[in-house]
Amino acid sequence: MSSSNRDPKRKNDDRDEKPISPPPVKRKVQSTTTKDAVSSFFKPTSQKPPEPLTWSERAVNEDTKTSLIVGKYVPQGTSTAPSDAAPAAPKKTRIAAFDLDWTLVKSASGKKFVYEAGDWKWWHPNVPVMLKKLHQEQEFNIVIISNQGAIQLHPDRKAPSALRGRLDSWKEKIASILRQLDIPVTLYAATQFDNYRKPRTGMWDEILKDLDLTPETVHMGESFVVGDAAGRIRFLTPEEYFLDEAPREYIRSFEPGDYVNTASVNDTAEDPPFVPSSEQEIILFVGSPASGKSTFYHQHFQHLSPSYIRINQDLLKTRDKCLKVARTHLEEGVSVVIDNTNADEATRKHWVELAREKGVGIRCVVFETGGGVCRHNDVVRALNLEMNPEKRTILPNIAFTSFNSRYSPPTLKEGFKEITEVKFK
Structure with missing residues (x-):
């Protein structure tokens, strides 16, 4: 038996050895950065052209x-420097x-x-x-x-x-x-x-x-x-x-001019919409935000102060605070005007019960103002400082939609002595 001279640790035969390829040729990568861009990068900010x-x-x-x-x-x-040319006639x-x-x-x-x-x-x-x-x-x-x-x-x-x-x-x-x-x-x-x-x-x-x-x-x-x-x-x-199309006719659903009151402020031909009472009472306003409630108070009740005191939740922040302040005034013998939205019967019930507790009458004033008018009033109030001494801001849309979803018309069965309806004008 012939003996082999191969090293047993070596791999099989030379057929398994793969040829060695030459190293890849290095290719030059072309930069996309321009000389102007490089120059601009290193240029001081004061020398760079302004951003457009x-x-x-x-x-x-x-x-x-x-x-x-x-x-x-x-x-x-674009040149913004003044021209040396003689100024043209103003136009x-x-x-x-x-x-x-x-x-x-x-x-x-x-x-x-x-x-x-x-x-x-x-x-x-x-x-x-x-x-x-x-x-x-x-x-x-x-x-x-x-x-x-x-x-x-x-x-x-x-x-x-x-x-x-x-x-x-x-x-x-x-x-x-x-x-x-x-x-x-x-x-x-x-x-x-x-x-x-x-x-x-x-x-x-x-x-x-x-x-x-x-x-x-x-x-x-x-x-x-x-x-x-x-x-x-x-x-x-x-x-x-x-x-270049012809104009199309457009009709607005709300026309502010329709609500301008042309009557003189001194015109007394019509009966006043609301007559204060000689007896102590609670006046409860019911109406959407910006329906004219506060304006109505200033026109018909403010001159009667301190006989009638306004209670407003926008100022006092909570209903509990409003009830507390109203109770104090009633105990002092003063009538109160509740200038809030009071949209539903459950809210109005708090005031009916307070009237019973203090033994005074309660009357309701309902403001029948359309939604378009209320939103218009809200904007006018917020943007007119003379009409807005309380600096109330424009209300979010949810203020109006929330009132509409909760609103139920007040009835005499709730405990009111009378209900007066006021239309916006």
């Missing part, structure tokens, strides 16, 4: 949080104001409410063409005015992350829109139900301040608004302006 889009926030007054977003877009290369400024959503842009996905930065497209191909023409050929000052109630500038820390990130996504969307347009535009977005919200005049006031204008220096006859919230200057819908 800048953001700021504003508040209605010093006592409130910011609620207006302002984005000012100035294309790079009035023309302003073209546009709503944003479903006027200039719409969602690319077809969704009605969009919060993704990239989900947008022009409302119509005519939009950017006509806006550029307004600026370049007709010398209009172009502004965008938009209500953005879904954006919160001061979200709670416990708010969902999607809500907290909504502002950043919206700003990305605006930046993309304005970059494509690339003309000087200032955007104003109202995020709260305050004086900035359209069709209120707060954003218009900011526009005039930013353009260093007064109402007298604006050419109101040639200025216009395109959107869905008309004001006093010429108003067009997107279909009328961009597509």
